[in-house]
Amino acid sequence: MHPDPLTPYGNRPMVTPIVNAVNYEYASFEVLRQITEGEIDGYTYHRDDNPTVREVEKKIAALEEAEDCVICTSGMAACTMVYLTYLRAGDHLLLFHDIYGANYKVSLILERLGIEISWMNADDVHRIREYLRPNTRMVFLETPSNPLCKVVDIHAVRQAADTVGALLVVDNTFATPYHQKPLRHGAHLVVHSATKALGGHNDIMAGAIAGSKLYYNELWFTRQAIGTTLDAYSAFLLDRGLKTFEIRAAAMARGAEAVAEYLQKHPKVSRLSYPGLHSHPQHDVARKQMERGFGGMLAFDVGHHQEDARRFINGLQTIYHAVSLGATESLICVPHLTTMLYLPPERRAMFGVRENTVRLSIGIEPPEQLVADVQQALASV
Numbered sequence: 525m526h527p528d529p530l531t532p533y534g535n536r537p538m539v540t541p542i543v544n545a546v547n548y549e550y551a552s553f554e555v556l557r558q559i560t561e562g563e564i565d566g567y568t569y570h571r572d573d574n575p576t577v578r579e580v581e582k583k584i585a586a587l588e589e590a591e592d593c594v595i596c597t598s599g600m601a602a603c604t605m606v607y608l609t610y611l612r613a614g615d616h617l618l619l620f621h622d623i624y625g626a627n628y629k630v631s632l633i634l635e636r637l638g639i640e641i642s643w644m645n646a647d648d649v650h651r652i653r654e655y656l657r658p659n660t661r662m663v664f665l666e667t668p669s670n671p672l673c674k675v676v677d678i679h680a681v682r683q684a685a686d687t688v689g690a691l692l693v694v695d696n697t698f699a700t701p702y703h704q705k706p707l708r709h710g711a712h713l714v715v716h717s718a719t720k721a722l723g724g725h726n727d728i729m730a731g732a733i734a735g736s737k738l739y740y741n742e743l744w745f746t747r748q749a750i751g752t753t754l755d756a757y758s759a760f761l762l763d764r765g766l767k768t769f770e771i772r773a774a775a776m777a778r779g780a781e782a783v784a785e786y787l788q789k790h791p792k793v794s795r796l797s798y799p800g801l802h803s804h805p806q807h808d809v810a811r812k813q814m815e816r817g818f819g820g821m822l823a824f825d826v827g828h829h830q831e832d833a834r835r836f837i838n839g840l841q842t843i844y845h846a847v848s849l850g851a852t853e854s855l856i857c858v859p860h861l862t863t864m865l866y867l868p869p870e871r872r873a874m875f876g877v878r879e880n881t882v883r884l885s886i887g888i889e890p891p892e893q894l895v896a897d898v899q900q901a902l903a904s905v
């Protein structure tokens with residue numbers, strides 16, 4: 525057997541090594557047998573598993589208080605893997621309107637496969653039992669939601685889902701595990717776009733699904749079959765992002781709170797949604813299931829028309845006009861022209877995304893700099 529080239533003297537590197545191998549040499553026929561019979565966790569082929577990826581999976585599992593975690597190539601890959609693993613033709617999937625827009629596109633594909641889809645508004649969550657069907661196999665939600673930062677009571681939805689034996693899947697991208705651990709509140713699975721705050725630097729795409737060991741095995745099978753395994757370099761960058769994740773998340777929440785408090789008194793801002801504000805309709809639910817603050821995301825309407833949002837965004841100097849979220853830099857976008865662009869207009873209107881609605885993702889800049897930036901930009905509206 526060759527000595528381990530990464531640790532020839534047994535001293536470990538301070539960073540997770542990037543193992544950029546597609547395949548692995550078997551030490552012997554006996555090792556091959558042990559791997560194929562599941563006696564040891566040896567590596568064989570990148571589509572199956574990779575040591576750099578595995579290291580990050582364990583860290584995200586710990587953050588979500590999960591038994592294990594599957595990492596994949598993007599947040600949408602994670603959502604799709606969950607749908608494909610647990611839904612069959614004839615099953616019903618209940619989705620919330622206010623979730624990341626690409627799920628709408630995936631729902632069109634799932635319908636072609638014979639899966640029944642229906643949608644509900646997060647504001648109607650107290651009536652969720654009316655939306656469940658005997659064949660509802662999965663309920664999928666975001667809290668806080670993208671883009672309107674609506675908050676859904678995870679425990680209450682789990683109780684309803686149990687009446688028909690449906691799986692509850694919670695996309696925790698907006699909240700992040702720093703502020704919210706959905707498994708504690710009854711979710712079966714937690715999904716992430718790790719492209720966002722977990723990675724945190726606008727330089728990788730990745731997804732994560734955390735849950736029990738049983739779910740890990742089933743989702744691992746899907747990933748291995750369809751080939752959505754993350755590359756080792758992105759896994760390394762995600763690992764590096766995780767080292768500062770908690771201090772970044774805390775800074776984002778501080779900045780968001782300061783900006784929200786400023787905006788709530790501003791005459792040119794309406795329908796401000798930040799779960800940490802007492803005026804948020806589900807503030808009590810947010811207090812119950814979130815901790816250490818309320819995250820870095822907020823949504824609001826600027827003036828009355830798209831032109832008002834345009835002037836405001838053009839006036840910003842610190843905050844960048846770009847999609848995505850959870851990064852070190854603050855980012856702002858107009859959902860109806862970006863993440864929700866593909867939704868039929870009447871659907872957007874139905875759940876409250878307007879032409880002048882903006883979604884703001886706070887970064888790690890000093891709160892007073894962010895408040896000053898929105899203040900001066902609103903002066904041009």
Ligand SMILES: Cc1ncc(COP(=O)(O)O)c(C=O)c1O
Nearest residue numbers: 598599600624670697717719730
């Ligand atoms: C809440 C949420 N879930 C999932 C996704 C999809 O993630 P990705 O872009 O990594 O595929 C996004 C992307 O913005 C998101 O905001």
